[in-house]
Amino acid sequence: MTAGAAPAPSDVAEHPRGYAPDVLRSEYWKLRSVPSTPWTLTAAVGSNVVIAVLAAIFIPGHLSAADASSTDAVRLSLAGLHLSQIAFGVLGALVITSEYGTGMVRATFAAVPNRRLVLAAKATVFVVTALVVGTASCFAAYGLFQAFVSGGDLRSSLGDPGVLRAVIGGGLYLSAVGLLGLGLGAILRSSAGTIATLFGLLFVPSLLTSLLPHAWQTTVGGYVPMEAGSQIFIAVHHDSNSLGAWTGFGVFCSYAAAALAIGFLIIDQRDA
Amino acid sequence: MIEAVGLSKRYGATVAVDDLSFTVPPGQVTGFLGPNGAGKSTTMRMILGLDTPTSGRVTVNGRPYRAYRRPLVQVGALLEAQAMHGGRSAYNHLWCLAVSNGISRSRVEEVLDLVGLHSVAGKRVGGFSLGMSQRLGIAVALLGDPAVLILDEPVNGLDPEGVLWIRTLVKSLAEQGRAVFLSSHLMSEMAITADRLVIIGRGRLIAQTTMAELLNGSGTLIRVRSPQAEQLAVLLQQRGATAARQPDGGLHVTGVTAEEIGELARGRGVTLQELAVQQPSLEQRYLELTGEAVDYHTPTAALAASGPR
Numbered sequence: 001m002t003a004g005a006a007p008a009p010s011d012v013a014e015h016p017r018g019y020a021p022d023v024l025r026s027e028y029w030k031l032r033s034v035p036s037t038p039w040t041l042t043a044a045v046g047s048n049v050v051i052a053v054l055a056a057i058f059i060p061g062h063l064s065a066a067d068a069s070s071t072d073a074v075r076l077s078l079a080g081l082h083l084s085q086i087a088f089g090v091l092g093a094l095v096i097t098s099e100y101g102t103g104m105v106r107a108t109f110a111a112v113p114n115r116r117l118v119l120a121a122k123a124t125v126f127v128v129t130a131l132v133v134g135t136a137s138c139f140a141a142y143g144l145f146q147a148f149v150s151g152g153d154l155r156s157s158l159g160d161p162g163v164l165r166a167v168i169g170g171g172l173y174l175s176a177v178g179l180l181g182l183g184l185g186a187i188l189r190s191s192a193g194t195i196a197t198l199f200g201l202l203f204v205p206s207l208l209t210s211l212l213p214h215a216w217q218t219t220v221g222g223y224v225p226m227e228a229g230s231q232i233f234i235a236v237h238h239d240s241n242s243l244g245a246w247t248g249f250g251v252f253c254s255y256a257a258a259a260l261a262i263g264f265l266i267i268d269q270r271d272a
Numbered sequence: 273m274i275e276a277v278g279l280s281k282r283y284g285a286t287v288a289v290d291d292l293s294f295t296v297p298p299g300q301v302t303g304f305l306g307p308n309g310a311g312k313s314t315t316m317r318m319i320l321g322l323d324t325p326t327s328g329r330v331t332v333n334g335r336p337y338r339a340y341r342r343p344l345v346q347v348g349a350l351l352e353a354q355a356m357h358g359g360r361s362a363y364n365h366l367w368c369l370a371v372s373n374g375i376s377r378s379r380v381e382e383v384l385d386l387v388g389l390h391s392v393a394g395k396r397v398g399g400f401s402l403g404m405s406q407r408l409g410i411a412v413a414l415l416g417d418p419a420v421l422i423l424d425e426p427v428n429g430l431d432p433e434g435v436l437w438i439r440t441l442v443k444s445l446a447e448q449g450r451a452v453f454l455s456s457h458l459m460s461e462m463a464i465t466a467d468r469l470v471i472i473g474r475g476r477l478i479a480q481t482t483m484a485e486l487l488n489g490s491g492t493l494i495r496v497r498s499p500q501a502e503q504l505a506v507l508l509q510q511r512g513a514t515a516a517r518q519p520d521g522g523l524h525v526t527g528v529t530a531e532e533i534g535e536l537a538r539g540r541g542v543t544l545q546e547l548a549v550q551q552p553s554l555e556q557r558y559l560e561l562t563g564e565a566v567d568y569h570t571p572t573a574a575l576a577a578s579g580p581r
Contacts, residue, residue: 019342020340022372022373022374023372025372026368026369026371028338028371029364029368029371030357030360030365030368033360033361033364033367033368034360036359072488093549098357099357101353102355102356102357103352103355103356104355104356104357106317106320106322106351106352107351107355107356108357108369108372109321109322109410110320110343110344110347110349110351111343111344111369112319112372112373113328113337113339113341113343114338116340137561183299188289221374269324270319271318271322271323271324272322272323
């Protein structure tokens with residue numbers, strides 16, 4: 001070690017390489033160096049793929065002709081999303097809440113005092129990972145469903161109207177669920193509180209809207225988070241109360257963006 | 273060099289740190305002492321920009337901590353040793369922090385060697401003992417080869433060999449010209465390691481002094497035994513000293529030096545059977561100072577009695 005009596009020279013001049021890229025690299029290594037990442041991603045990919053195969057094998061035999069013609073085959077092949085969204089949401093939350101939970105966040109903020117940069121780097125690293133894994137697993141689920149399904153009514157190809165958008169949309173939706181978890185985690189800081197809030201937001205409003213007067217259901221119902229977000233992975237739309245695919249997804253993303261924006265605003269103000 | 277000026281931190285109605293000013297100069301080990309809840313950890317977190325002071329400011333090498341983009345090359349800190357993700361390996365824990373400050377992999381290997389954790393570098397830190405976590409925390413502090421080190425209770429959980437290792441390391445870091453700011457509850461350890469002391473109680477500064485000044489303060493006690501104890505006590509009191517009779521017949525004298533007592537006794541023909549300077553231990557002095565701060569709410573009196581002169 002060298003002596004360090006004199007203040008070190010300008011810490012910026014010493015490192016010609018960018019500052020933000022180093023923080024991104026740090027967050028990338030953090031994400032890939034904890035066992036919860038492969039575990040949650042494996043669970044997510046597993047549920048997408050396994051449920052698609054099970055749906056392809058067991059469901060067609062139980063559909064009436066009318067059912068079969070009105071069933072959205074893409075939606076059916078992506079049925080695993082209802083389970084895998086939990087894994088993506090948990091992973092997104094853990095990206096930040098595990099640091100608060102363990103106290104690691106103090107080492108992180110001592111190393112990078114620009115906390116907003118840390119949060120932005122976490123969101124970037126997470127969303128790239130989620131897009132890659134989420135989209136790939138949706139393509140795998142769709143492909144396996146088509147390979148295993150029998151009966152012509154549920155057969156489709158990526159060239160059919162809305163199919164490619166819906167399959168890609170599955171990956172987009174999973175990534176957005178994770179970002180919502182990350183944003184809530186930045187606000188709430190506790191893993192348990194964040195995960196409970198996330199799934200409360202996803203599942204409870206959908207249940208509550210069914211209790212509302214019908215007139216309200218048609219106006220408010222489409223904006224409920226999971227209802228709005230899931231439009232992106234439905235190939236053919238039948239429900240007139242629902243928002244369009246991209247409009248719905250945009251509404252869902254705005255919830256995630258709002259949570260992240262609040263987290264972004266307050267992360268600098270609070271004591272770590 | 274750490275400089276705190278008028279540093280205060282309030283949590284609602286609670287005052288954790290109250291108008292605290294002190295300096296941690298380079299080339300010395302500055303001990304940070306205070307009872308539990310005195311505000312030591314809060315002060316350390318404010319130095320590192322983790323907690324925002326309610327008022328006052330603190331700078332490291334002339335700049336507020338959060339003004340640094342790559343602070344690990346300026347300041348290394350050990351706060352809570354076990355505050356790390358238990359699922360990550362020791363090597364990856366260091367690497368994740370190193371890469372954010374542009375520190376190389378070879379430096380990660382170096383600090384792992386330095387703290388003796390190379391053989392367990394690939395193990396998850398969740399399985400580490402407190403002592404191993406302390407060593408890893410010190411490795412983090414040393415990553416950037418910083419000029420300033422802040423160590424909160426570094427010997428916690430270490431075995432005797434580990435304690436000796438820390439003592440030697442801390443002293444050598446100061447000898448290399450670094451500013452070392454060290455908190456510990458172990459008075460004996462602090463007495464051996466620290467050159468200077470910052471003592472706080474209830475968030476306020478009680479004393480900022482060198483170890484030598486603190487231990488040789490005006491409160492030095494001299495124990496005297498004499499067959500003519502009564503006569504000697506009167507003679508000493510006439511000279512403005514205090515002499516308290518002890519149950520065993522001896523006298524506890526303060527306010528004069530041992531030399532003065534010896535001269536006085538010889539001049540008046542008083543026989544001395546014992547004349548012993550009772551060097552107070554750091555622990556005694558510390559308890560006197562912080563006891564006053566806690567019991568009488570008058571830290572200023574303690575300051576006047578033993579502050580730097």
